[in-house]
Amino acid sequence: MRTELPVLKAADFASDQDVRWCPGCGDYSILAQMKKTLPSLGMPREKIVFISGIGCSSRFPYYMNTYGIHSIHGRAPAFATGLKAVRPDLMVWVITGDGDGLSIGGNHLMHAIRRNLDINIVMFNNRIYGLTKGQYSPTSPIGKKTKTSPMGAIDNPLHPLSIAIGCEATFVARSVDTHIKHLGGVLQRAAEHRGTSFVEVYQNCNVFNDGAFDYVTDRQTKSDQTIELEHGAPLVFGKNRERGIRLNGLEPEIVELGDRYSESDLLVHDEAAVEPSLAYLLSRLRYEDGFPEPIGVLRAVDAPRYEEVLNTQVTAARDQRGEGDLTSLFNSGETWTVT
Amino acid sequence: MPVSIEPLPTSSKSTVVLDGATVRLAGDSGDGMQVVGGQFTATSALHGNDVATFPDFPAEIRAPRGTLAGVSGFQVQFASTDIFTPGDTLNALVAMNPAALVTNVSDLEKGGILIVNSESFEPKDLKLARLETNPLEDGSLDEYRLFKVRLDTLNREAVKDIEGLTSSLQDRCKNFFALGLIYWLFGRDLAATLRFVEAKFGTKPEIVAANEKALRAGWYYGETTEAFDHSYQVEPAQLEPGTYRNIMGNQALAWGLITAAKLSGKELFCGSYPITPASPVLEELSAFKHFNVRTVQAEDEIASMCSAIGAAFGGAMAVTSSSGPGIALKGEAMGLGMILELPMLIINIQRGGPSTGLPTKTEQSDLLQVMFGRNGESPLPIIAARSPGDCFEVAQEAWRVATRYMTPVILLSDGYIANGSEPWLIPSVDELPQIPVEHPVASADGEPFMPYQRNEWLARPWALPGTPGLMHRVGGLEKEDVTGNVSYDPENHQHMTNLRAERVARIADDIPVQEVQGPSKGKLLVLSWGGTYGACTTAVRRCQADGLSVSHAHLRYLNPFPRNLGELLEAYDEVLVPELNMGQLRLLVQARYVRKVVGLNKVKGKPFTVSEVADKIRQLLG
Incomplete structure (x- = not known):
């Protein structure tokens, strides 16, 4: 007998709950792309679990017609760890934000990534605390004036991709809420990757931090200020693909393509490089330093998955010692009988 | 050689x-x-x-x-x-x-x-x-x-x-x-x-x-x-006939957990962070992979609690083990476990507090912490072991309560029990009571699934991811009765708070009535809990042998109390509560039964001696 999997559509993934994000929020677009992407993965809805922490982005699971946990602030990766350890058959998504994932939950993010469970972490980075109404976040730039930093933030910001690569994440990518097609493609790649996928999505908070990512979304400037990564291709950018990035020693530099430099002089992107240094270097290309910011997959390498290794150990233990038997356990070692 | x-x-x-x-x-x-x-x-x-x-x-x-x-x-x-x-x-x-x-x-x-x-x-x-x-x-x-x-x-x-x-x-x-x-x-x-x-x-x-x-x-x-x-x-003691072994408290606890998992047909998951004196539980369980035990040494106490909740959502028998400082860190997640209404065990092997306190010494000073140490109205059942061997039984009983009532259950032990040992009558595995666990499937008539619909125990269904038709979302926000949807409705919040309290309170109808050693009424009742069992039992027996009118009740269930406890307390002129804290059970008993009780309290990192308890009994009866 052959059972046909029902063909699902984006609408099948919508729950019956009203979406309560502010009108114009970048989260809507991410939700739409997720619903659009999931049907193509061939995974039935009941096998998918969304786990979030606290924050605007963390309302996400309520809007998906899958299983879901809206957990507590910053801890979503830890819930995902426990779930995936006992249920490797499930597809687990962690939805987090810059405050949730990098501030209160920084520790859990780091450890989930280094364990390399087969989960997908999507971080909505809006560089602000939205749900608590506009305090600076761990990704807010220095000098950012908010309610809790009226004279400007003085904390050096964290950079999500650099953190993820520092933890040797096996899949690291970035996309933008309004780059609909690109975002869908990145989510799809993240889902298909076996191991922990970390995706940063630049997400506009139109209420508390509007325009934070204008430099990557503005039609006039985006091709000069972003660089779309392509595996095996040189790092070329600009409206007319007239510029590129080359390495000068260990330092990246922008060069004009033409008489002096050609594409063959440029850094060639290799997302599969086992050594994470180049991916880290890409994660450090920042707009405020005069560089275009990379969009796309920075790193995609294969490494053992935590839950698989755990299962291997369980199987090996059973093979070596036999299926655990309580009676023989209780009677192991020294015993005596009273008559 | x-x-x-x-x-x-x-x-x-x-x-x-x-x-x-x-x-x-x-x-x-x-x-x-x-x-x-x-x-x-x-x-x-x-x-x-x-x-x-x-x-x-x-x-x-x-x-x-x-x-x-x-x-x-x-x-x-x-x-x-x-x-x-x-x-x-x-x-x-x-x-x-x-x-x-x-x-x-x-x-x-x-x-x-x-x-x-x-x-x-x-x-x-x-x-x-x-x-x-x-x-x-x-x-x-x-x-x-x-x-x-x-x-x-x-x-x-x-x-x-x-x-x-x-x-x-x-x-x-x-x-x-x-x-x-x-x-x-x-x-x-x-x-x-x-x-x-x-x-x-x-x-x-x-x-x-x-x-x-x-x-x-x-x-x-x-x-x-x-x-x-x-x-x-x-000479050898006249113990009950059977085969014995020596067992330590933490070992008995770990074995009890594995047994509970087997008896309920579940795989055991333990997410813990090393802490004295609880680490041996994680260590012991880590060596039992051939019993399908999966352990995660989490990055911190918070993560260990959260990983247990994740595993419980996935359908495992989820456990986290710690001591007071770790329980403090777990507090917020314990509240989530409570409102998600998922079964799991939270083990607190108490040590000397406050703060880092006396890590290797024993104390019973976390009773109020586990009773109240969460934000909001957040009742959880509490069960305490009384001796090393008792940990084996308590682990199974805690899991029975957790699964029947769909709630995290707190299991209390202490450093004295954990590291102490005693002869243990090896049970016959076939005679241990099964712990039935059920998971729903989608109804045939296509009725929508209601994740917060309750049964006769007021327990909601434990629906597992992977089950078609039961997709649902749970979370820390207050949920609407029956549907589980987020709700800010004032009446609903009151109703759900009452339901969660009632569900824990009803456990009293499902646990044994409190037994008493000695006369069922009289001058003095010694009321004890946890690791002071040995000292109190011996002291009371000694005083009874001297002809004193004294009885002893040792509590296993601290929340809810056994249903006859109030009545029982009334039968004695005076009640003595010896505790290795400054009067935590005394506070709970006095508040609950509006009954003045006398404390015998000590926090010196050491268990009671028999004579400390016996002297107090004699003083009260003298």
Whole structure:
């Protein structure tokens, strides 16, 4: 007998709950792309679990017609760890934000990534605390004036991709809420990757931090200020693909393509490089330093998955010692009988 | 080289028969006192005695040698009668150095046996123990039967011919020499310890040989030295028929968890972070992968709690084990577990608090923490173990409650129970009650799934991811009754709060009524819980034997209380609650039953002695 999997559509993934994000929020677009992407993965809805922490982005699971946990602030990766350890058959998504994932939950993010469970972490980075109404976040730039930093933030910001690569994440990518097609493609790649996928999505908070990512979304400037990564291709950018990035020693530099430099002089992107240094270097290309910011997959390498290794150990233990038997356990070692 | 398990000759000296004895072995934290204490316990248990132990060691792994801070002790009471405590006063003390002597000798009875390593009383040793004069010479030990043993020399002499043994390794066997001497003194068989040595050091034949020689030499020293003119004999106890083994509290707890998982047809998941005195539970479970146990050593206490919730959502028997400081960190996630209404066990093996407190010492001061230590109205059932062996049963009972009522359950133990050991009647696995667990499937008529629809226990369905048609979202926001959708409705919040409280309160109808040892009414009831069981039981029995009107009720269930507790308290003129805290159960009982009760409270990092409790009983009845 052959059972046909029902063909699902984006609408099948919508729950019956009203979406309560502010009108114009970048989260809507991410939700739409997720619903659009999931049907193509061939995974039935009941096998998918969304786990979030606290924050605007963390309302996400309520809007998906899958299983879901809206957990507590910053801890979503830890819930995902426990779930995936006992249920490797499930597809687990962690939805987090810059405050949730990098501030209160920084520790859990780091450890989930280094364990390399087969989960997908999507971080909505809006560089602000939205749900608590506009305090600076761990990704807010220095000098950012908010309610809790009226004279400007003085904390050096964290950079999500650099953190993820520092933890040797096996899949690291970035996309933008309004780059609909690109975002869908990145989510799809993240889902298909076996191991922990970390995706940063630049997400506009139109209420508390509007325009934070204008430099990557503005039609006039985006091709000069972003660089779309392509595996095996040189790092070329600009409206007319007239510029590129080359390495000068260990330092990246922008060069004009033409008489002096050609594409063959440029850094060639290799997302599969086992050594994470180049991916880290890409994660450090920042707009405020005069560089275009990379969009796309920075790193995609294969490494053992935590839950698989755990299962291997369980199987090996059973093979070596036999299926655990309580009676023989209780009677192991020294015993005596009273008559 | 295999160990020879040849039996030793029977002692040619006369023996004196005792009902029981309490012995403490004390030395530096690196002297191996815990190892030989454990061996003495195991051997006494195999001998058929009832045994109870109290290991007492510093938080530092190797405190500076010879100092007062570094003293590590192991106390064991063994008897031919039923015993419940490791004993109040010592009949014999072994002190490996002056620091061990001065910190322990006050517990030794007058006329008690005091064995010291006389070669560790050099001026530098005395200075480390802050002694101005040598107690072996200044007459301060005159009231004890002092045996000065040249342990260093005798031990080195015994092992000198073993090849490949450095002098420091030679000296490391000293504890086995001392153990051999104690074995002679109490007529114990060497065989079990020889098997232990073989199993533990089997890959290092010179260590096996050295420990064996040291143990035998210690025994022969007792037999040949003129210092000892007789040895002692403690006959086997009349325990309930069956096969026994010695078991430690944390071990019994881990085994109880594995058993509960089997009885409920679940795979066991434990997410924990190492913390004294709970780490052995995680360690023990990590070694049971062949029982399908999956453990995660989480990055912190919060993550360990959250991983357990994740595993519970996935359908595993989820457990996290910790101690007070860790429970403090878990608090927010425990509240989430409560409102998600998922079954899991949260184990608190209490230690001395507050803050980091006294990590290796025992206390019962987390009762109010587990009762109230969460934001909002967040009731959770609390069940407490009373002894090492009891941990096995309590683990299963806690899981039964958790699954029937769909709630996290808090299981309380303490450092005294966790590290203590006692003979354990090995249960017949087939006779242990099954723990039925059900998971829903989608209804055939396509009715939408209601994740917060309740059954007769007020429990919601445990719907597992992977089940078609039951997709649902749970979270920490207040949810609407029945549907589980987010709700800010005021009436609904009140209703859900009431339901969650009622669900826990109803457990009282499903647990045994509280039993009492002694008259069902009278002058005084001793009401105790947790690890004070042994001291309270023994004290009450002793007072009853003296003709006093006193009864004893020991609580296993602390939330909710057994349904007859209020009525029971009314039947006595006075109620005494002995606790190793400043009155936490007393506060709960007084608040709940509006009944004045008397406390006996101590926080000295040590369990109650029997006489502390008995004296208080006599004072109240006097």
